Amino acid sequence: RCLCVGVDLLKRVLRFPLKSISVQLQVQDHVASVSSSLQYINEEDRPLEAVFVFPLPADAAVCHFSARIGEQEIVAEVQDKQSARDQYDDAVSSGQQAFLLEESDQSSDYSSSVGSTSCVRVSFFRPASAAGVPEVSSASVVPYTLSLSVEVRSSDRISRLESSCPLDPLEFLDAQHTHATVNLSAGHRFDKDVELLLYYENTHQPTAVVEAGAAAAQSGSLMGDPALMISLYPEFPADVMSSLASQGEFIFVVDRSGSMGCEMHHGKDAQKRIESARDTLLLLLKSLPMGCYFNIYGFGSRFESFFPQSVVYSEDAMEEALRRVKSMNADMGGTEILRPLKHIYSQPCYTDHPRQLFVFTDGEVWNTKEVLDLVKSQVFSHRWCEYGSRHRNGQRRFRLDGQYKMFRSLRFALQPAVDNISVDWTVPEGVTVEMLSPPISALFQGQRALIYAQIKGQSSGETEGAVTVKYRLKDQPATNQLQFTLLTIHWLAARSVIRSLELQDRAGGAAGVENIRSRIVELSVQAGVSSVHTAFIGVNKDSRQTVKGPLLQRRVLTERKFTDAVRISKKKKLRIHTCTVHFPSVPFPHLFIWRLVLRRSRRARLKRPPFVLPEPELQKDPLLQLVSLQKAVGCWELNAALAGVFGKTEDEVTNHRPAQVDGSVWATVLALIWLYSYKLDQQVEWQFVAMKAASWICSQKPGGLSQCVCDGNLLLGSQLTEDTLGI
Known part of the structure; x- marks a missing residue:
């Protein structure tokens, strides 16, 4: 019965099928501009309202949404979310063609309601290179095509561009190899992810770029003033990479919900998930260096910690922790990770001991947005590492995954971090700089920081300036002075400010909430960048042909993934932007979430004799x-x-x-x-x-x-x- 229902639903969905995807990707240094056009055709004999989910990276700034109806393109504008919804409902109910794009309250996914139209185009900016194409689980023939064009401009020399899929030859448009184009070869089979590897030279050199304010925007506003972006990606020399630091605070957060009592698989001698968690904790605890700090939390519907606060790693502390690890069971109810994380983040950090979280869970986090916002707010003072996430209908879930990844990445957790980061400005008289990004207290190997600032005031002469970035790595100071160049970053800066305000909105009480939300809406509408309190709304008011009859709703299910990572070439020390182009995205690209390693599921375990409690x-x-x-x-x-x-x-x-x-x-x-x-x-x-x-x-x-x-x-x-x- 279920199979028949599923087949019937599939047929209904395919009567509003996707016919083609066209993606244009422009990369300028460390910023990507992505424009995706999706062509749908209504093959039913009645008007339809198509609803589809367009998952995006959490740091993406959506700046354009449009729909093409025949030969006419209707460009949406940003409005307060409730007003946009009301206008959409009124337009559709009166027979007008309309479309709506809004961000989910629980994730960074965007859902679009499109009344009687066939082609939609979504454009967004984001740090690092990225593009989006659907992923199909097999190499079977699909009823749509993909075209992907890439243009790269860089102040640094482009070494080469590689891909997991066939590309046309890379064409350099200048002698300095700073401008290039490439296309995905025709006939993509959708049998693998489209991964682009962009290699730059001088990868660790910091950059500072500034964009002039928009002429039509009010002077003194974010869009009217010049905006600046600093990219900081420190180099960790080989001697640092090969050494292990004794500093650090290591906090292990273990899911003890009921599902952790389930077996890893249905085979013989299958190990329970909580048992695998205990095995993994044993290995991790034994791997920690003397002199660091550590603690262990268990969570479910409630949470508890082994120690009131993190303690110095010693023989006695380790033995006490191992004794309590042995008694850990899946006996704490549901999967509520937000409260223990809030408690951990509220604890003061130890000086010169960067905090690093190891999260063990197999459960599904229902309040994804709140969890991600909380973790992102701590990205430059705490390290949180992730491997794997499960997606269902566009909703992100955390899951148990990782095998060896935790132990491979533990090396990075034990290495020194960049700290004592400071930014100093040299600007003409009459000009000031306002930081738009939160302060950064630490950077870990493989982590890149983007710092946004607004340049205020007027100068009588040329407005040339410089910024000096200082930091420390393993007691060795480093100083970089950077000059300004031109790049499009206002949308990203606006998105950064909006995200900070959204965090205040969700974290604050009743007092001041309305003012924060009004500021979010004001800035979102002014910049033309989406937020959780606004939406893109477009209505074809010029259409002379009304839509008759009620719209039938169809959910267009597009199972996609999107990942973004950064790799380093050990031989030539080149920066590689890795774009695994399948949706939806890993929720926070510059974070990693540690997942439970379940290696020992295939190993036999001896049964305990009755009434005997051996070690x-x-x-x-x-x-x-x-x-x-x-x-x-x-x-x-x-x-x-x-x-x-x-x-x-x-x-x-x-x-x-x-x-x-x-x-x-x-x-x-x-x-x-x-x-x-x-x-x-x-x-x-x-x-x-x-x-x-x-x-x-x-x-x-x-x-x-x-x-x-x-x-x-x-x-x-x-x-x-x-x-x-x-x-």
Whole structure:
């Protein structure tokens, strides 16, 4: 029955099918202008009202929405949302052709109601390069086509442009290779994402660009004054990348809702999700450096923390945390992540210890907009990392995902961050600069910051200026002085201010809310940029042919994704803008959300004998047994439990110990040999455990270390060197 209903609905949808998609992408330095035209045809014999969802990145500034009716193009204007809705309803009910575009209150998706029209065009600006095309799950023939044209202009030399899909040859339009065009080759099969990799030279050089105010806008307003954008993308040298910092505050937020008690899969010996969370926490806790701060939160319908506030990482604190991790169960009800996040963000940060959140969840977050707004408001003081999100009818959900990604990214979490960031202005007399972006306290490797400012006042002479950006990386100061060039950024600056006001609107009480909302509407209408309190409305008042009869509504379901990332070429140190062009977007492009790693789902787990409560780690696989025995400082003690991991007795291990070597050094060397010999395929998970161990051995300055490694190889049947072990 369900299948028949589904087929019937599909047929109805296809009677208002998508026929073609045309995307024009213009990239100017670090700003992308995207224009997507979607052609629909009403194949029914009655007038239709088509409703479709157009997911966009959260930082996109929608500046244009239009519909083509025959040969006439109707351009929408921004109005207060309720007024736009009323005008749309009045127009459609009176037989006029109309269309409406509004932002969702719960996400950055845009839904459009289009009464009796066939072609819509949406244009937006955003930081970094991006374009949007539908993704189809198979390589089957689809009833629509795609054309994609790209134009790139840059103050920096363009090295090359690559794609996961066939492109026409890249054509440079100037000798300096700062202006180029390229098109997607005809006949795209929709069997893969369209990914564009744009390589620039001098990738880490900060840039500052300024745009003159609009002539028609009132002087002193945001659109009337010059606007400036600074792009800051610090370079992390190789010696910084290879070192691990002892600073940092690491907070683990674990979903303990009822669904975490479900099994990972339906196969034999399937592990429960909460069990996998406990295993992952064990590995993460053992990987932390001495001297950092940490805490663990569990959440569901309520939340609780292991410690009232983050504590210094020590042997006692780690053991206490592991003891409580063992008793964590999926017993806290629903999935309410907003309240624990608000509590965490309200806690003061420790000086020189950047806060980093690791979120473990498999649940669906219903209040996505509030969660994203809260996280975005803390982006330059806290790090939150994400892997994977599930989408249903355009609504974003968080889900359990990631495998090795958490451990790969832990290296970045343990590296030093850029801090002490300051911006100083040199401007002519009579000119002032007003910052439009919130202050930045820290930047992490791979993270780019965009700073917006409004230039106010008048100068009698030339209005040339400069901005000096200073910051510190691992106690080394850096200074960059930047000159101004021309670029279109007003829409992005306006969007930045609107987003800040929207955060105040949702966070504030009754007092002042109306003033904030009035300011949002005023700025949105003035700039022609959408907000949650406005909408694009267009009415074809010139149409002489009225729509007769009630409009039938059809939901146009377009399953799309959109991701945006930045990659760094290690060999040539080039900036690569990665645009995985499928909708909807990862909710916040310069953030990463850590997701629960569920690697051990395929591993068998021994059943506990009745009425016996053995230590949980003794029932885990050998790797987890080994890691659970490591001390916080990085060493192991020589005992029967450790010997059991190696498949030896305690006497065997003790009798092979070199006479001049301490028992803990011998045990730690054996642990390293075993890891590199028998668990190399899982190195991502234990690499930080091994780094701590190697650092501890070196700090002991033991004699006879070469002989120790040689004897360890004989005992465990290996042939490893001290260099391989990092000692």
